[in-house]
Amino acid sequence: MERDDLIEILIEIRNLLERIERKMDEIAGRERKRPDIDPLALLELPGSLRTTYMALMELKEATAEEVASVTGRGRPSESHYLNTLVKMGYASKKRVGKKVYYFLG
Numbered sequence: 001m002e003r004d005d006l007i008e009i010l011i012e013i014r015n016l017l018e019r020i021e022r023k024m025d026e027i028a029g030r031e032r033k034r035p036d037i038d039p040l041a042l043l044e045l046p047g048s049l050r051t052t053y054m055a056l057m058e059l060k061e062a063t064a065e066e067v068a069s070v071t072g073r074g075r076p077s078e079s080h081y082l083n084t085l086v087k088m089g090y091a092s093k094k095r096v097g098k099k100v101y102y103f104l105g
Contacts, residue, residue, distance in 0.1 A: 045090075052081040053090060053104075061103040 064079035085091040
């Protein structure tokens, strides 16, 4: 195979990888943003996450400690569940000073 042929193949591979990366970014963006939560989707969540989600829905915006006071579980557990909901796209978080506040959306 000649040098020019190899360069052409490499350019095609690079273009393909760039298209794949753009598609993955689109998919990741969709997974992070779930504007409307289907009630049936909530039923698919494990009970621990569903309990945390329902407490956050009641509180509107809260720290892990505040959610823990509603669920009766420990703050470290709620922090883990809340961060899991954030990763799944069911919740968001923001830092205000030293505290982290979680909210739906």
